[in-house]
Amino acid sequence: MGNVPTSVKHCLSYEQLIQDYPWLGSRLQEEKEMVPTRVKIQLINMLSETGLPVIEATSFVSLKWVPQMADHTEVLQAIHRSSHARYPVLTPNMHGFQDAVAAGATEVAVFGSASETFSQKNIYCSIDASMLRFEEVICTAKQQQIPVRGYVSCALGCPYEGPIEPTKVAEVVKRLYELGCYEVSLGDTIGVGTPGSMAKMLHYVMEEVPSSALAVHCHDTYGQALANILTALQMGICAVDSSVAGLGGCPYAQGSSGNVSTEDVLYMLHGMGIKTGVDLSKVIEAGDFICKALNRKTNSKVAQARSKSS
Protein backbone atom coordinates (compact mmCIF):
# COMPACT_ATOMS: atom_id res chain seq x y z
CA MET A 1 0.00 0.00 0.00
CA GLY A 2 2.93 2.33 -0.43
CA ASN A 3 4.25 4.45 2.39
CA VAL A 4 2.50 3.70 5.60
CA PRO A 5 2.41 6.72 7.87
CA THR A 6 3.16 6.12 11.50
CA SER A 7 0.79 8.84 12.49
CA VAL A 8 -1.69 11.13 10.88
CA LYS A 9 0.57 13.96 9.82
CA HIS A 10 -1.84 16.61 10.64
CA CYS A 11 -5.40 17.19 11.27
CA LEU A 12 -6.70 20.20 9.51
CA SER A 13 -9.42 22.09 11.15
CA TYR A 14 -11.02 25.07 9.66
CA GLU A 15 -13.40 27.60 10.85
CA GLN A 16 -16.42 27.60 8.69
CA LEU A 17 -18.97 30.17 9.53
CA ILE A 18 -20.45 30.02 6.11
CA GLN A 19 -20.14 27.62 3.24
CA ASP A 20 -17.01 27.49 1.12
CA TYR A 21 -18.52 28.56 -2.10
CA PRO A 22 -18.95 32.23 -2.83
CA TRP A 23 -22.29 31.99 -4.55
CA LEU A 24 -23.80 30.52 -1.44
CA GLY A 25 -23.29 33.76 0.44
CA SER A 26 -26.97 34.55 0.20
CA ARG A 27 -28.10 31.01 0.92
CA LEU A 28 -29.45 29.46 4.03
CA GLN A 29 -27.23 28.73 6.94
CA GLU A 30 -28.14 28.46 10.54
CA GLU A 31 -25.46 30.98 11.22
CA LYS A 32 -27.03 33.55 8.91
CA GLU A 33 -26.32 36.45 11.15
CA MET A 34 -22.96 38.12 10.75
CA VAL A 35 -20.50 36.84 13.26
CA PRO A 36 -18.56 39.64 14.92
CA THR A 37 -14.94 39.89 13.92
CA ARG A 38 -13.70 39.60 17.49
CA VAL A 39 -15.56 36.30 17.86
CA LYS A 40 -13.86 34.92 14.76
CA ILE A 41 -10.50 36.08 16.03
CA GLN A 42 -11.05 34.53 19.43
CA LEU A 43 -12.15 31.25 17.91
CA ILE A 44 -9.05 31.06 15.75
CA ASN A 45 -6.86 31.92 18.72
CA MET A 46 -8.48 29.20 20.79
CA LEU A 47 -7.97 26.71 17.97
CA SER A 48 -4.32 27.73 17.76
CA GLU A 49 -3.96 26.73 21.41
CA THR A 50 -5.25 23.23 20.78
CA GLY A 51 -2.28 22.13 18.72
CA LEU A 52 -4.12 22.02 15.43
CA PRO A 53 -1.43 22.38 12.76
CA VAL A 54 -3.58 23.98 10.05
CA ILE A 55 -6.44 26.41 10.57
CA GLU A 56 -8.25 27.85 7.60
CA ALA A 57 -8.71 31.42 8.72
CA THR A 58 -10.82 33.26 6.20
CA SER A 59 -11.64 33.79 2.58
CA PHE A 60 -10.56 36.46 0.13
CA VAL A 61 -13.58 36.26 -2.09
CA SER A 62 -15.56 39.26 -3.15
CA LEU A 63 -17.50 40.86 -0.31
CA LYS A 64 -20.56 40.93 -2.53
CA TRP A 65 -20.69 37.15 -2.62
CA VAL A 66 -19.69 36.36 0.91
CA PRO A 67 -20.45 39.23 3.26
CA GLN A 68 -19.59 36.94 6.18
CA MET A 69 -15.96 37.16 5.11
CA ALA A 70 -15.85 40.94 4.61
CA ASP A 71 -13.54 41.29 7.58
CA HIS A 72 -10.94 38.97 6.07
CA THR A 73 -8.09 41.45 6.31
CA GLU A 74 -8.91 42.38 9.89
CA VAL A 75 -9.12 38.74 10.93
CA LEU A 76 -5.88 37.74 9.31
CA GLN A 77 -4.02 40.64 10.80
CA ALA A 78 -5.45 40.32 14.30
CA ILE A 79 -5.09 36.60 14.97
CA HIS A 80 -2.29 35.41 17.12
CA ARG A 81 -0.36 33.08 14.82
CA SER A 82 1.09 30.10 16.62
CA SER A 83 4.52 29.00 15.42
CA HIS A 84 3.14 25.44 15.24
CA ALA A 85 0.29 26.23 12.90
CA ARG A 86 -0.41 27.46 9.41
CA TYR A 87 -3.31 29.71 8.42
CA PRO A 88 -4.34 29.21 4.80
CA VAL A 89 -6.95 31.47 3.26
CA LEU A 90 -9.22 30.92 0.32
CA THR A 91 -8.32 32.77 -2.88
CA PRO A 92 -10.52 32.12 -5.89
CA ASN A 93 -8.51 34.27 -8.31
CA MET A 94 -5.60 36.66 -8.72
CA HIS A 95 -7.47 39.56 -7.23
CA GLY A 96 -8.22 37.62 -4.07
CA PHE A 97 -4.68 36.29 -3.99
CA GLN A 98 -3.17 39.76 -4.15
CA ASP A 99 -5.45 41.00 -1.38
CA ALA A 100 -4.56 37.96 0.71
CA VAL A 101 -0.84 38.52 0.34
CA ALA A 102 -1.24 42.21 1.08
CA ALA A 103 -3.05 41.21 4.27
CA GLY A 104 -0.20 38.92 5.29
CA ALA A 105 -1.33 35.49 4.09
CA THR A 106 1.43 32.91 3.98
CA GLU A 107 -0.62 30.08 2.48
CA VAL A 108 -3.61 30.03 0.16
CA ALA A 109 -6.19 27.59 -1.10
CA VAL A 110 -7.99 27.20 -4.43
CA PHE A 111 -11.27 25.36 -4.96
CA GLY A 112 -11.90 23.26 -8.04
CA SER A 113 -14.69 20.84 -8.80
CA ALA A 114 -14.97 17.38 -10.29
CA SER A 115 -18.40 18.24 -11.66
CA GLU A 116 -18.87 20.53 -14.67
CA THR A 117 -22.37 21.51 -13.63
CA PHE A 118 -21.31 22.35 -10.10
CA SER A 119 -18.44 24.42 -11.40
CA GLN A 120 -20.77 26.33 -13.71
CA LYS A 121 -23.36 26.94 -11.05
CA ASN A 122 -20.86 27.74 -8.35
CA ILE A 123 -18.23 29.89 -10.00
CA TYR A 124 -19.86 30.51 -13.38
CA CYS A 125 -17.20 28.84 -15.45
CA SER A 126 -16.14 25.43 -16.67
CA ILE A 127 -13.59 23.27 -14.87
CA ASP A 128 -11.09 24.08 -17.64
CA ALA A 129 -11.58 27.81 -17.27
CA SER A 130 -11.25 27.56 -13.48
CA MET A 131 -7.97 25.71 -13.89
CA LEU A 132 -6.61 28.59 -15.96
CA ARG A 133 -7.59 30.95 -13.18
CA PHE A 134 -5.90 28.75 -10.59
CA GLU A 135 -2.81 28.38 -12.72
CA GLU A 136 -2.34 32.14 -12.52
CA VAL A 137 -2.67 32.08 -8.75
CA ILE A 138 -0.42 29.07 -8.29
CA CYS A 139 2.32 30.43 -10.56
CA THR A 140 2.36 33.74 -8.76
CA ALA A 141 2.23 32.03 -5.38
CA LYS A 142 5.17 29.84 -6.35
CA GLN A 143 7.23 32.89 -7.20
CA GLN A 144 6.45 34.32 -3.80
CA GLN A 145 7.07 30.98 -2.09
CA ILE A 146 3.53 30.77 -0.87
CA PRO A 147 2.23 27.17 -0.69
CA VAL A 148 -1.10 26.47 -2.35
CA ARG A 149 -3.58 23.83 -1.27
CA GLY A 150 -6.13 22.57 -3.75
CA TYR A 151 -9.65 21.39 -3.06
CA VAL A 152 -11.81 19.28 -5.33
CA SER A 153 -15.49 19.38 -4.56
CA CYS A 154 -18.11 16.76 -5.50
CA ALA A 155 -15.51 14.02 -5.27
CA LEU A 156 -18.14 11.45 -4.31
CA GLY A 157 -21.26 12.95 -5.83
CA CYS A 158 -22.78 16.17 -7.12
CA PRO A 159 -26.10 17.73 -6.15
CA TYR A 160 -26.80 18.30 -9.85
CA GLU A 161 -25.05 15.51 -11.72
CA GLY A 162 -25.46 12.75 -9.17
CA PRO A 163 -22.59 10.18 -9.10
CA ILE A 164 -19.23 11.43 -10.41
CA GLU A 165 -16.84 9.14 -12.25
CA PRO A 166 -13.73 8.48 -10.13
CA THR A 167 -11.63 8.89 -13.25
CA LYS A 168 -12.93 12.44 -13.61
CA VAL A 169 -12.04 13.18 -10.00
CA ALA A 170 -8.57 11.76 -10.57
CA GLU A 171 -8.13 13.96 -13.64
CA VAL A 172 -8.98 17.16 -11.77
CA VAL A 173 -6.87 16.23 -8.76
CA LYS A 174 -3.94 15.46 -11.03
CA ARG A 175 -4.27 18.83 -12.75
CA LEU A 176 -4.23 20.74 -9.48
CA TYR A 177 -1.28 18.72 -8.24
CA GLU A 178 0.69 19.21 -11.43
CA LEU A 179 -0.07 22.93 -11.43
CA GLY A 180 1.71 23.05 -8.10
CA CYS A 181 -0.68 22.41 -5.22
CA TYR A 182 1.29 20.75 -2.46
CA GLU A 183 -1.81 18.89 -1.30
CA VAL A 184 -5.26 18.30 -2.74
CA SER A 185 -8.24 17.82 -0.46
CA LEU A 186 -11.01 15.58 -1.78
CA GLY A 187 -14.39 16.92 -0.77
CA ASP A 188 -17.51 14.85 -0.41
CA THR A 189 -19.55 18.01 -0.79
CA ILE A 190 -22.99 16.58 -0.15
CA GLY A 191 -21.85 13.78 2.13
CA VAL A 192 -23.31 11.01 0.00
CA GLY A 193 -20.15 8.93 -0.11
CA THR A 194 -19.78 5.61 1.66
CA PRO A 195 -16.68 3.50 2.34
CA GLY A 196 -17.45 1.73 -0.94
CA SER A 197 -17.38 4.85 -3.12
CA MET A 198 -14.57 6.41 -1.07
CA ALA A 199 -12.30 3.41 -1.59
CA LYS A 200 -13.06 3.30 -5.30
CA MET A 201 -12.42 7.02 -5.79
CA LEU A 202 -9.18 6.94 -3.81
CA HIS A 203 -7.99 3.96 -5.79
CA TYR A 204 -8.24 5.95 -9.02
CA VAL A 205 -6.90 9.19 -7.56
CA MET A 206 -3.92 7.47 -5.99
CA GLU A 207 -2.88 6.15 -9.37
CA GLU A 208 -2.25 9.77 -10.38
CA VAL A 209 -1.21 11.53 -7.18
CA PRO A 210 0.74 10.14 -4.19
CA SER A 211 -1.28 9.60 -1.00
CA SER A 212 1.09 11.91 0.87
CA ALA A 213 -0.32 14.78 -1.20
CA LEU A 214 -3.95 13.94 -0.55
CA ALA A 215 -6.45 14.79 2.13
CA VAL A 216 -10.12 13.95 2.68
CA HIS A 217 -12.82 16.48 3.44
CA CYS A 218 -15.85 14.42 4.40
CA HIS A 219 -19.28 15.79 5.07
CA ASP A 220 -21.49 14.05 7.57
CA THR A 221 -24.83 14.77 5.93
CA TYR A 222 -25.64 11.03 5.75
CA GLY A 223 -23.68 10.11 8.87
CA GLN A 224 -20.94 8.45 6.81
CA ALA A 225 -18.03 10.77 7.53
CA LEU A 226 -16.10 8.83 10.17
CA ALA A 227 -16.50 5.54 8.30
CA ASN A 228 -15.27 7.30 5.14
CA ILE A 229 -12.33 8.82 6.98
CA LEU A 230 -11.45 5.42 8.41
CA THR A 231 -11.46 4.00 4.89
CA ALA A 232 -9.19 6.80 3.71
CA LEU A 233 -6.76 6.14 6.55
CA GLN A 234 -6.70 2.47 5.64
CA MET A 235 -5.70 3.44 2.14
CA GLY A 236 -2.81 5.54 3.34
CA ILE A 237 -4.29 9.03 3.53
CA CYS A 238 -3.02 10.93 6.52
CA ALA A 239 -4.56 14.38 6.30
CA VAL A 240 -8.15 14.99 7.35
CA ASP A 241 -10.27 18.14 7.14
CA SER A 242 -12.87 18.77 9.79
CA SER A 243 -14.70 21.62 11.45
CA VAL A 244 -14.88 22.40 15.15
CA ALA A 245 -18.36 21.60 16.50
CA GLY A 246 -19.26 20.47 12.98
CA LEU A 247 -19.93 24.05 11.99
CA GLY A 248 -21.33 24.64 8.57
CA GLY A 249 -24.52 22.96 7.47
CA CYS A 250 -25.24 21.46 4.09
CA PRO A 251 -26.63 24.05 1.71
CA TYR A 252 -28.28 21.38 -0.42
CA ALA A 253 -30.31 19.82 2.35
CA GLN A 254 -31.60 22.50 4.64
CA GLY A 255 -31.15 21.78 8.29
CA SER A 256 -28.93 18.80 7.60
CA SER A 257 -25.42 18.57 8.89
CA GLY A 258 -22.42 19.29 6.72
CA ASN A 259 -18.89 19.23 7.99
CA VAL A 260 -17.72 16.44 10.23
CA SER A 261 -16.83 17.57 13.74
CA THR A 262 -13.18 17.87 14.62
CA GLU A 263 -13.97 16.57 18.10
CA ASP A 264 -15.49 13.34 16.75
CA VAL A 265 -12.61 12.79 14.34
CA LEU A 266 -10.05 13.33 17.08
CA TYR A 267 -11.88 10.95 19.40
CA MET A 268 -11.65 8.23 16.78
CA LEU A 269 -8.02 8.87 15.89
CA HIS A 270 -6.86 9.08 19.50
CA GLY A 271 -8.90 6.01 20.39
CA MET A 272 -6.91 4.14 17.78
CA GLY A 273 -3.60 5.41 19.11
CA ILE A 274 -2.99 7.68 16.13
CA LYS A 275 -1.07 10.84 16.97
CA THR A 276 -2.41 14.21 15.92
CA GLY A 277 -0.72 16.57 18.36
CA VAL A 278 -4.12 18.03 19.20
CA ASP A 279 -5.66 18.45 22.64
CA LEU A 280 -9.25 17.24 22.36
CA SER A 281 -10.48 18.96 25.50
CA LYS A 282 -9.25 22.32 24.21
CA VAL A 283 -11.05 21.73 20.91
CA ILE A 284 -14.21 21.00 22.86
CA GLU A 285 -13.74 24.31 24.68
CA ALA A 286 -13.33 26.16 21.40
CA GLY A 287 -16.46 24.42 20.15
CA ASP A 288 -18.38 25.43 23.25
CA PHE A 289 -17.26 29.02 22.79
CA ILE A 290 -18.35 29.34 19.17
CA CYS A 291 -21.65 27.57 19.76
CA LYS A 292 -22.48 29.97 22.58
CA ALA A 293 -21.48 32.90 20.41
CA LEU A 294 -23.65 31.64 17.54
CA ASN A 295 -26.41 30.57 19.90
CA ARG A 296 -26.62 27.11 18.42
CA LYS A 297 -26.06 23.55 19.46
CA THR A 298 -22.92 21.70 18.63
CA ASN A 299 -23.02 19.02 15.93
CA SER A 300 -20.30 17.08 17.69
CA LYS A 301 -21.47 13.90 19.39
CA VAL A 302 -18.38 13.83 21.54
CA ALA A 303 -19.08 17.36 22.77
CA GLN A 304 -22.71 16.43 23.45
CA ALA A 305 -21.74 13.27 25.33
CA ARG A 306 -19.08 15.00 27.40
CA SER A 307 -21.35 17.81 28.42
CA LYS A 308 -24.12 15.44 29.44
CA SER A 309 -22.28 12.62 31.17
CA SER A 310 -23.60 12.01 34.62
Next chain:
Amino acid sequence: FSFFNISPVQWLVQVGASAGKALPQRVKIVEVGPRDGLQNEKTLVPTEVKIHLIDMLSEAGLPVIEATSFVSPEWVPQMADQVEVMKGINRRPGVSYPVLTPNLKGFQAAVKAGAAEVAIFGAASELFSKKNINCSVDESLQRFEEVTKAAKEAGVRVRGYVSCVLGCPYEGQVSPDKVAQVAKRLYSMGCYEISLGDTIGVGTPGGMAELLEAVSREVPVDALAVHCHDTYGQALANILIALQMGISVVDSSVAGLGGCPYAQGASGNVATEDVVYMLHGLGIQTGVDLPKLMDAGAFICRSLNRKTSSKVAQATCKL
Protein backbone atom coordinates in the same frame (compact mmCIF):
# COMPACT_ATOMS: atom_id res chain seq x y z
CA PHE B 1 -2.48 0.09 21.51
CA SER B 2 -0.20 -2.90 21.16
CA PHE B 3 -2.29 -5.01 18.94
CA PHE B 4 0.09 -6.40 16.40
CA ASN B 5 3.27 -4.75 17.56
CA ILE B 6 3.00 -2.37 14.66
CA SER B 7 1.74 1.16 14.53
CA PRO B 8 -2.03 1.65 14.66
CA VAL B 9 -2.12 3.00 11.15
CA GLN B 10 -0.10 0.12 9.78
CA TRP B 11 -2.51 -2.25 11.41
CA LEU B 12 -5.49 -0.33 10.03
CA VAL B 13 -4.05 -0.52 6.55
CA GLN B 14 -3.50 -4.25 6.86
CA VAL B 15 -7.06 -4.89 7.99
CA GLY B 16 -8.33 -2.66 5.21
CA ALA B 17 -6.23 -4.38 2.58
CA SER B 18 -7.55 -7.81 3.44
CA ALA B 19 -11.07 -6.48 3.87
CA GLY B 20 -11.57 -5.92 0.18
CA LYS B 21 -11.73 -9.64 -0.28
CA ALA B 22 -13.36 -10.39 3.04
CA LEU B 23 -16.38 -8.09 3.36
CA PRO B 24 -19.56 -10.11 3.78
CA GLN B 25 -21.89 -10.20 0.78
CA ARG B 26 -24.91 -10.12 3.02
CA VAL B 27 -25.48 -8.62 6.44
CA LYS B 28 -28.36 -9.49 8.73
CA ILE B 29 -29.76 -6.44 10.49
CA VAL B 30 -31.30 -6.98 13.89
CA GLU B 31 -33.77 -4.16 14.44
CA VAL B 32 -33.97 -3.29 18.13
CA GLY B 33 -36.02 -0.09 17.87
CA PRO B 34 -39.34 -1.44 19.16
CA ARG B 35 -37.67 -2.85 22.27
CA ASP B 36 -34.27 -1.36 23.08
CA GLY B 37 -35.21 1.88 21.34
CA LEU B 38 -38.63 2.47 22.85
CA GLN B 39 -37.56 1.20 26.26
CA ASN B 40 -35.14 4.08 26.47
CA GLU B 41 -37.56 6.73 25.26
CA LYS B 42 -39.26 8.76 27.94
CA THR B 43 -42.62 9.05 26.22
CA LEU B 44 -44.96 6.11 26.80
CA VAL B 45 -46.10 4.77 23.47
CA PRO B 46 -49.61 3.37 22.94
CA THR B 47 -49.81 -0.32 22.11
CA GLU B 48 -51.32 0.22 18.66
CA VAL B 49 -48.45 2.52 17.75
CA LYS B 50 -45.91 -0.14 18.73
CA ILE B 51 -47.77 -2.75 16.73
CA HIS B 52 -47.97 -0.51 13.69
CA LEU B 53 -44.27 0.29 13.97
CA ILE B 54 -43.34 -3.38 14.05
CA ASP B 55 -45.61 -4.10 11.10
CA MET B 56 -44.02 -1.29 9.11
CA LEU B 57 -40.56 -2.62 9.97
CA SER B 58 -41.62 -6.08 8.79
CA GLU B 59 -42.75 -4.53 5.51
CA ALA B 60 -39.41 -2.80 5.18
CA GLY B 61 -37.71 -6.18 4.90
CA LEU B 62 -35.92 -6.41 8.23
CA PRO B 63 -35.22 -10.07 8.99
CA VAL B 64 -35.15 -9.75 12.79
CA ILE B 65 -37.23 -7.31 14.83
CA GLU B 66 -36.94 -7.28 18.59
CA ALA B 67 -40.58 -6.88 19.50
CA THR B 68 -40.88 -6.41 23.25
CA SER B 69 -39.56 -7.38 26.63
CA PHE B 70 -40.89 -9.79 29.24
CA VAL B 71 -39.45 -7.97 32.20
CA SER B 72 -41.65 -6.92 35.06
CA PRO B 73 -43.83 -3.95 34.03
CA GLU B 74 -42.85 -2.36 37.36
CA TRP B 75 -39.30 -1.99 36.12
CA VAL B 76 -40.09 -1.12 32.53
CA PRO B 77 -43.56 0.40 32.18
CA GLN B 78 -42.93 0.98 28.45
CA MET B 79 -43.04 -2.78 27.96
CA ALA B 80 -46.10 -3.46 30.12
CA ASP B 81 -48.20 -4.30 27.04
CA GLN B 82 -45.83 -7.10 26.07
CA VAL B 83 -48.51 -9.75 25.60
CA GLU B 84 -50.78 -7.48 23.60
CA VAL B 85 -47.94 -6.49 21.31
CA MET B 86 -46.93 -10.10 20.67
CA LYS B 87 -50.48 -11.03 19.85
CA GLY B 88 -51.21 -7.91 17.81
CA ILE B 89 -48.31 -7.87 15.38
CA ASN B 90 -48.60 -9.21 11.88
CA ARG B 91 -45.81 -11.80 11.72
CA ARG B 92 -44.21 -11.87 8.31
CA PRO B 93 -43.03 -15.33 7.20
CA GLY B 94 -39.29 -15.68 7.48
CA VAL B 95 -38.96 -12.84 9.98
CA SER B 96 -37.98 -13.41 13.63
CA TYR B 97 -39.50 -11.46 16.50
CA PRO B 98 -37.28 -12.13 19.52
CA VAL B 99 -38.29 -10.84 22.95
CA LEU B 100 -36.23 -10.09 26.00
CA THR B 101 -36.50 -12.54 28.89
CA PRO B 102 -34.43 -11.78 31.97
CA ASN B 103 -35.29 -15.02 33.76
CA LEU B 104 -37.32 -18.22 33.67
CA LYS B 105 -40.52 -16.49 34.69
CA GLY B 106 -40.21 -14.00 31.86
CA PHE B 107 -39.38 -16.85 29.49
CA GLN B 108 -42.49 -18.77 30.42
CA ALA B 109 -44.66 -15.69 29.96
CA ALA B 110 -43.02 -15.04 26.60
CA VAL B 111 -43.64 -18.54 25.29
CA LYS B 112 -47.23 -18.39 26.52
CA ALA B 113 -47.66 -15.17 24.55
CA GLY B 114 -46.38 -16.87 21.42
CA ALA B 115 -42.67 -16.00 21.36
CA ALA B 116 -40.57 -18.26 19.13
CA GLU B 117 -37.25 -16.63 20.00
CA VAL B 118 -35.95 -14.98 23.15
CA ALA B 119 -32.97 -12.89 24.20
CA ILE B 120 -30.93 -12.81 27.40
CA PHE B 121 -28.66 -9.98 28.53
CA GLY B 122 -25.34 -10.57 30.25
CA ALA B 123 -22.69 -8.01 31.10
CA ALA B 124 -18.92 -7.99 30.87
CA SER B 125 -18.66 -5.74 33.89
CA GLU B 126 -19.32 -6.88 37.45
CA LEU B 127 -20.34 -3.44 38.66
CA PHE B 128 -22.70 -2.94 35.76
CA SER B 129 -24.29 -6.30 36.40
CA LYS B 130 -24.79 -5.48 40.07
CA LYS B 131 -26.22 -2.03 39.39
CA ASN B 132 -28.36 -3.15 36.50
CA ILE B 133 -29.81 -6.50 37.55
CA ASN B 134 -28.74 -6.68 41.17
CA CYS B 135 -26.48 -9.72 40.89
CA SER B 136 -22.99 -10.73 39.84
CA VAL B 137 -22.14 -11.81 36.29
CA ASP B 138 -21.84 -15.44 37.45
CA GLU B 139 -25.21 -15.36 39.17
CA SER B 140 -26.82 -13.86 36.09
CA LEU B 141 -25.32 -16.57 33.90
CA GLN B 142 -26.75 -19.22 36.20
CA ARG B 143 -30.15 -17.59 35.86
CA PHE B 144 -29.77 -17.59 32.08
CA GLU B 145 -28.85 -21.24 32.07
CA GLU B 146 -32.31 -21.99 33.40
CA VAL B 147 -33.74 -20.08 30.47
CA THR B 148 -31.58 -21.75 27.83
CA LYS B 149 -32.42 -25.21 29.23
CA ALA B 150 -36.12 -24.49 29.11
CA ALA B 151 -35.76 -22.91 25.69
CA LYS B 152 -34.02 -26.00 24.32
CA GLU B 153 -36.82 -28.19 25.54
CA ALA B 154 -39.42 -25.86 24.07
CA GLY B 155 -37.58 -25.57 20.76
CA VAL B 156 -37.15 -21.83 21.22
CA ARG B 157 -34.00 -20.07 19.96
CA VAL B 158 -32.02 -17.90 22.34
CA ARG B 159 -29.88 -14.90 21.48
CA GLY B 160 -27.33 -13.69 24.00
CA TYR B 161 -26.24 -10.09 24.56
CA VAL B 162 -23.15 -8.92 26.37
CA SER B 163 -23.16 -5.30 27.44
CA CYS B 164 -20.24 -2.97 28.26
CA VAL B 165 -17.96 -4.75 25.81
CA LEU B 166 -15.89 -1.65 25.06
CA GLY B 167 -16.30 0.22 28.32
CA CYS B 168 -18.45 0.47 31.41
CA PRO B 169 -20.01 3.60 32.91
CA TYR B 170 -18.83 2.43 36.35
CA GLU B 171 -15.70 0.37 35.79
CA GLY B 172 -14.27 2.32 32.87
CA GLN B 173 -12.12 -0.01 30.77
CA VAL B 174 -13.28 -3.56 30.25
CA SER B 175 -10.94 -6.40 29.38
CA PRO B 176 -11.60 -8.10 26.00
CA ASP B 177 -10.80 -11.42 27.67
CA LYS B 178 -13.56 -10.89 30.20
CA VAL B 179 -15.99 -10.22 27.35
CA ALA B 180 -14.75 -13.35 25.59
CA GLN B 181 -15.36 -15.43 28.70
CA VAL B 182 -18.92 -14.19 29.11
CA ALA B 183 -19.63 -14.63 25.39
CA LYS B 184 -18.23 -18.15 25.53
CA ARG B 185 -20.47 -19.11 28.42
CA LEU B 186 -23.55 -17.75 26.71
CA TYR B 187 -22.64 -19.60 23.54
CA SER B 188 -21.92 -22.86 25.38
CA MET B 189 -25.22 -22.74 27.18
CA GLY B 190 -27.00 -22.66 23.86
CA CYS B 191 -27.28 -19.10 22.53
CA TYR B 192 -27.16 -19.30 18.75
CA GLU B 193 -25.73 -15.80 18.45
CA ILE B 194 -23.99 -13.38 20.81
CA SER B 195 -24.45 -9.66 20.31
CA LEU B 196 -21.60 -7.55 21.66
CA GLY B 197 -22.87 -4.23 22.97
CA ASP B 198 -20.86 -1.04 23.24
CA THR B 199 -23.32 0.17 25.83
CA ILE B 200 -21.99 3.69 26.32
CA GLY B 201 -20.66 4.13 22.79
CA VAL B 202 -17.10 4.83 23.87
CA GLY B 203 -15.47 2.28 21.59
CA THR B 204 -13.31 3.16 18.60
CA PRO B 205 -12.20 0.93 15.72
CA GLY B 206 -8.95 -0.14 17.37
CA GLY B 207 -10.71 -1.34 20.50
CA MET B 208 -13.42 -3.00 18.44
CA ALA B 209 -10.87 -5.00 16.47
CA GLU B 210 -9.01 -6.03 19.60
CA LEU B 211 -12.29 -7.11 21.17
CA LEU B 212 -13.35 -9.16 18.17
CA GLU B 213 -9.95 -10.85 18.00
CA ALA B 214 -10.35 -11.97 21.60
CA VAL B 215 -13.98 -13.04 21.36
CA SER B 216 -13.67 -14.87 18.05
CA ARG B 217 -11.09 -17.13 19.67
CA GLU B 218 -13.88 -18.44 21.89
CA VAL B 219 -16.99 -18.07 19.75
CA PRO B 220 -17.10 -18.58 15.95
CA VAL B 221 -17.31 -15.23 14.18
CA ASP B 222 -20.47 -16.41 12.36
CA ALA B 223 -22.20 -16.49 15.71
CA LEU B 224 -21.24 -12.93 16.65
CA ALA B 225 -23.04 -9.63 16.17
CA VAL B 226 -22.17 -6.04 17.04
CA HIS B 227 -24.50 -3.65 18.83
CA CYS B 228 -22.83 -0.25 18.60
CA HIS B 229 -24.02 2.90 20.26
CA ASP B 230 -23.42 6.23 18.59
CA THR B 231 -22.97 8.32 21.72
CA TYR B 232 -19.54 9.51 20.57
CA GLY B 233 -20.33 9.30 16.86
CA GLN B 234 -18.18 6.17 16.43
CA ALA B 235 -20.82 3.61 15.57
CA LEU B 236 -20.51 3.38 11.80
CA ALA B 237 -16.71 3.34 11.93
CA ASN B 238 -16.88 0.55 14.53
CA ILE B 239 -19.37 -1.39 12.44
CA LEU B 240 -17.14 -1.02 9.38
CA ILE B 241 -14.16 -2.50 11.21
CA ALA B 242 -16.36 -5.31 12.53
CA LEU B 243 -17.43 -6.16 8.97
CA GLN B 244 -13.79 -6.20 7.91
CA MET B 245 -13.15 -8.70 10.68
CA GLY B 246 -15.85 -11.05 9.48
CA ILE B 247 -18.91 -9.94 11.42
CA SER B 248 -22.10 -10.12 9.36
CA VAL B 249 -24.81 -9.33 11.90
CA VAL B 250 -25.45 -5.77 13.02
CA ASP B 251 -27.92 -4.46 15.57
CA SER B 252 -29.43 -1.02 15.05
CA SER B 253 -32.52 0.99 15.88
CA VAL B 254 -34.86 2.72 13.45
CA ALA B 255 -34.45 6.52 13.65
CA GLY B 256 -31.75 5.89 16.26
CA LEU B 257 -34.42 5.48 18.91
CA GLY B 258 -33.23 5.07 22.45
CA GLY B 259 -30.91 7.59 24.04
CA CYS B 260 -28.04 6.79 26.32
CA PRO B 261 -29.20 6.45 29.91
CA TYR B 262 -25.70 7.30 31.17
CA ALA B 263 -25.31 10.60 29.36
CA GLN B 264 -28.65 12.28 29.38
CA GLY B 265 -29.63 13.79 26.09
CA ALA B 266 -26.77 12.13 24.32
CA SER B 267 -27.53 9.70 21.55
CA GLY B 268 -27.56 5.96 22.03
CA ASN B 269 -28.44 3.38 19.43
CA VAL B 270 -27.09 3.77 15.92
CA ALA B 271 -29.80 4.53 13.37
CA THR B 272 -30.78 1.62 11.11
CA GLU B 273 -31.22 4.00 8.17
CA ASP B 274 -27.60 5.17 8.45
CA VAL B 275 -26.31 1.60 8.76
CA VAL B 276 -28.32 0.43 5.75
CA TYR B 277 -27.11 3.42 3.71
CA MET B 278 -23.52 2.46 4.44
CA LEU B 279 -24.04 -1.25 3.76
CA HIS B 280 -25.82 -0.65 0.48
CA GLY B 281 -23.10 1.81 -0.50
CA LEU B 282 -20.61 -1.02 0.06
CA GLY B 283 -22.62 -3.29 -2.20
CA ILE B 284 -23.66 -5.44 0.74
CA GLN B 285 -27.17 -6.90 0.63
CA THR B 286 -29.49 -6.53 3.58
CA GLY B 287 -32.94 -7.24 2.15
CA VAL B 288 -34.03 -3.89 3.57
CA ASP B 289 -36.04 -1.36 1.57
CA LEU B 290 -34.56 1.95 2.72
CA PRO B 291 -37.48 4.21 1.75
CA LYS B 292 -39.92 1.94 3.60
CA LEU B 293 -37.60 1.89 6.57
CA MET B 294 -37.52 5.66 6.55
CA ASP B 295 -41.32 5.71 6.50
CA ALA B 296 -41.31 3.59 9.67
CA GLY B 297 -38.82 6.00 11.22
CA ALA B 298 -40.89 9.02 10.28
CA PHE B 299 -43.98 7.36 11.71
CA ILE B 300 -42.49 6.57 15.12
CA CYS B 301 -40.86 10.01 15.40
CA ARG B 302 -44.20 11.67 14.75
CA SER B 303 -45.81 9.46 17.39
CA LEU B 304 -43.07 10.24 19.88
CA ASN B 305 -43.04 13.88 18.85
CA ARG B 306 -39.28 13.80 18.51
CA LYS B 307 -36.78 14.42 15.78
CA THR B 308 -35.11 11.47 14.15
CA SER B 309 -31.52 10.72 15.14
CA SER B 310 -30.84 9.30 11.69
CA LYS B 311 -28.72 11.55 9.50
CA VAL B 312 -29.94 9.83 6.37
CA ALA B 313 -33.51 10.59 7.36
CA GLN B 314 -32.62 14.21 8.12
CA ALA B 315 -30.79 14.66 4.83
CA THR B 316 -33.21 12.98 2.51
CA CYS B 317 -36.35 14.63 3.62
CA LYS B 318 -34.96 18.06 3.06
CA LEU B 319 -33.32 17.82 -0.36
